[in-house]
Amino acid sequence: MMIQCKNVQKYHGAQLVLSEISFEIANGEKAALIGRNGCGKTTLFHLLKGEDAPDQGSIAIQKGARIGLLAQIPEASAQETVYEVLLRPFAAVLEWQSRMRTLETLMSNPAEAGEPAILTSWLEEYGKLQERFERADGYEIESAIARVTGGLGIPFQQFSQPFPSLSGGEKTKIGLAALLLEKPDVLLLDEPTNHLDMAAIEWLEQFLAEYSGTVLAISHDRFFLDRLVTKVIEIEDGEALIYHTNYSGYQKEKEERLLLQFAHYQEQQKKIKQMQESIKQLIQWGNEANPPNAGFHRRAASMQKALDRMVKLKRPVLERKKMDLQLQQDDRSGKQVLLFDQVGKAFGERFLFRDVNGLLRYGETVMLLGPNGCGKSTLLQMVLGKEEVSEGAITLGSRVLIGYLAQQEHPENTRQSVLQFYREHAGIEEGEARGKLARFLFYGADVFKGVSSLSGGEWTRLRFAILMELKPNLLILDEPTNHLDIDSREVLEEALEEFPGTILSVSHDRYFINRLADTIWNLEQGKLRMITGGFDEYQTRTRHEKQVIPEAKIVPSAPVSGKQRLSSPKSAPTYPEKDILAAEQRLQELETQMMDETIACDAQQLAELHEESEQLKERIQKLYEAWMSSAE
Numbered sequence: 001m002m003i004q005c006k007n008v009q010k011y012h013g014a015q016l017v018l019s020e021i022s023f024e025i026a027n028g029e030k031a032a033l034i035g036r037n038g039c040g041k042t043t044l045f046h047l048l049k050g051e052d053a054p055d056q057g058s059i060a061i062q063k064g065a066r067i068g069l070l071a072q073i074p075e076a077s078a079q080e081t082v083y084e085v086l087l088r089p090f091a092a093v094l095e096w097q098s099r100m101r102t103l104e105t106l107m108s109n110p111a112e113a114g115e116p117a118i119l120t121s122w123l124e125e126y127g128k129l130q131e132r133f134e135r136a137d138g139y140e141i142e143s144a145i146a147r148v149t150g151g152l153g154i155p156f157q158q159f160s161q162p163f164p165s166l167s168g169g170e171k172t173k174i175g176l177a178a179l180l181l182e183k184p185d186v187l188l189l190d191e192p193t194n195h196l197d198m199a200a201i202e203w204l205e206q207f208l209a210e211y212s213g214t215v216l217a218i219s220h221d222r223f224f225l226d227r228l229v230t231k232v233i234e235i236e237d238g239e240a241l242i243y244h245t246n247y248s249g250y251q252k253e254k255e256e257r258l259l260l261q262f263a264h265y266q267e268q269q270k271k272i273k274q275m276q277e278s279i280k281q282l283i284q285w286g287n288e289a290n291p292p293n294a295g296f297h298r299r300a301a302s303m304q305k306a307l308d309r310m311v312k313l314k315r316p317v318l319e320r321k322k323m324d325l326q327l328q329q330d331d332r333s334g335k336q337v338l339l340f341d342q343v344g345k346a347f348g349e350r351f352l353f354r355d356v357n358g359l360l361r362y363g364e365t366v367m368l369l370g371p372n373g374c375g376k377s378t379l380l381q382m383v384l385g386k387e388e389v390s391e392g393a394i395t396l397g398s399r400v401l402i403g404y405l406a407q408q409e410h411p412e413n414t415r416q417s418v419l420q421f422y423r424e425h426a427g428i429e430e431g432e433a434r435g436k437l438a439r440f441l442f443y444g445a446d447v448f449k450g451v452s453s454l455s456g457g458e459w460t461r462l463r464f465a466i467l468m469e470l471k472p473n474l475l476i477l478d479e480p481t482n483h484l485d486i487d488s489r490e491v492l493e494e495a496l497e498e499f500p501g502t503i504l505s506v507s508h509d510r511y512f513i514n515r516l517a518d519t520i521w522n523l524e525q526g527k528l529r530m531i532t533g534g535f536d537e538y539q540t541r542t543r544h545e546k547q548v549i550p551e552a553k554i555v556p557s558a559p560v561s562g563k564q565r566l567s568s569p570k571s572a573p574t575y576p577e578k579d580i581l582a583a584e585q586r587l588q589e590l591e592t593q594m595m596d597e598t599i600a601c602d603a604q605q606l607a608e609l610h611e612e613s614e615q616l617k618e619r620i621q622k623l624y625e626a627w628m629s630s631a632e
Helices: 041-049 082-107 116-135 138-152 168-182 198-210 222-228 247-288 294-309 376-383 418-426 430-438 444-448 456-470 486-498 510-516 535-548 577-594 603-631
Strands: 003-012 015-025 030-034 056-061 067-069 186-190 214-218 231-236 239-243 336-347 350-361 365-369 391-396 402-405 474-478 502-506 519-524 527-532 554-556 564-566
Touching: 003 041, 015 041, 015 231, 030 041, 030 222, 030 247, 041 056, 041 067, 041 186, 041 214, 067 168, 082 116, 082 138, 082 168, 116 138, 138 168, 138 198, 168 186, 168 198, 198 222, 214 222, 222 247, 222 510, 231 247, 239 247, 247 294, 336 376, 336 502, 350 376, 350 391, 350 502, 350 519, 350 527, 365 376, 365 510, 376 391, 376 474, 376 502, 402 456, 418 430, 418 444, 418 456, 430 444, 430 456, 456 486, 486 510, 510 535, 519 535, 527 535, 527 603, 577 603
Parallel strands: 015 239, 030 214, 030 231, 067 186, 186 214, 365 502, 365 519, 402 474, 474 502
Antiparallel strands: 003 015, 003 056, 231 239, 336 350, 336 391, 519 527, 554 564
16 A cells, blocks of 8 residues: 555644545555545645644555645745756756766866775766666656646746746646656645646646556546546545545445435434334333333333444435525627627737637527637636727627626735625625525635635635626636536536526636537637537547648638638548538638628528528538548
């Protein structure tokens, strides 16, 4: 075993956080640590790392094992650069290299050695250092850094930046890179997929799957857990429950376990009730007998002792309290909610993106994807009017009321409590506000917590509580599932499914995207393209384009129409690739036509074009299915 926990208890002040934690993790095993926000997962990580000690119980780690913990934001001096942080794992190797170079200089002039014995000692020291250096892959440092930073999407230009000047998300990503480069025997990862884009998450999954060490990850990314782990450790009510499966298997096993536990609980309760009734009856018979019969009382006392010795089963909680999110709209908007017409955004002379065209219709759910830094959040800020449009135009439809959830940490410059902050933004009296905050799991004294001290999950729940009171008909969400536990993510998904209005969301949560997306807008290399369906369809389309048309590029057509087309690949495609290309090109033409202002005012022509585009989308889907079948 690499890790062994036995009956671990841990208090925070007077509060018992971990009451009975026992589990084992084998060498090389990939496991997940899950549970609701605040259940003690991070506390357990600090105990495993040795940064804190349990109040009771024991933790045993394999002797000599190196443990690496992903800190949320690594510490660094004011002058330390990103590259210097990335070099930290190689500190000892670089010291050996420095000493080897010193020895090389000394040995290049044997006369300086004086005694032959000194030269011999230098040669011996050099040989030992060189062996250790090679065994530690010292000659591969640069390539190792390039591989990990490239996989996680850390740009080379960032290497020379002072580490403290980076954003919190960038610092966390650098910390993850440094930890992976360190190659510890045990990787303790706390929400490793936060702040990563889709490509980086998939790279990390592959890296960890091939990693020879032991991995224990706290994560609420259900896709990530399904692909990586073979054991799930759930902390619930201070205890650890073990499931030897991935996340999907855990869900099924947990439901079966709960139902079985509830059946056993009901059976025991029935038996307890029967014994209590029997004891009562025996005492009554003993009292009513004439003369009194002591035998009945002895039997009653014996039965009572048996009842007292019985290990009482706890009533299993089948439905735990979750945030009660119900999103409604005051008034519906017009059919056309949001129109992007040849939109571009430049910072100085550099364009982040341009020629962006898109139409968001009432009732649609669109997921905006793309690598970090491509301009997704900037595009949302332009919709909100907080960023200027460099070229083109963004037009909001009639009666559109926006509700916006930003990807941001809680405000540090406020001394307001949760209750004060909520009342100010929702415009509600105190009594009603406390009742509504309880629906978002802020109970009793929780409402007097300072906003700046809230965890990421608590801060997101508070903002959703405010959003619910605003009753918008267009929701613009920037990474809404970040920091939410799995229960809260499921509640959010259900609420968004039932929301009658329109949704535009940036997300890297593949489970969330798959469940909700009608269409995906992919912003990459300064261009926006549209894919009907969820993450599975997006992944299929991306994989197809890489295999079939690697030379194809999206290029702007005539500047008047703003049309985009796929250039022909060098090798002529065969069926169904040829038909797919033709259908996609026609669909792009239709969508461009529908965004034309003259057509947008002609209801009949717009309806005809919309009907044709819907039929074309179905045809494209069937063509992709045919292509996938032929590929298999």
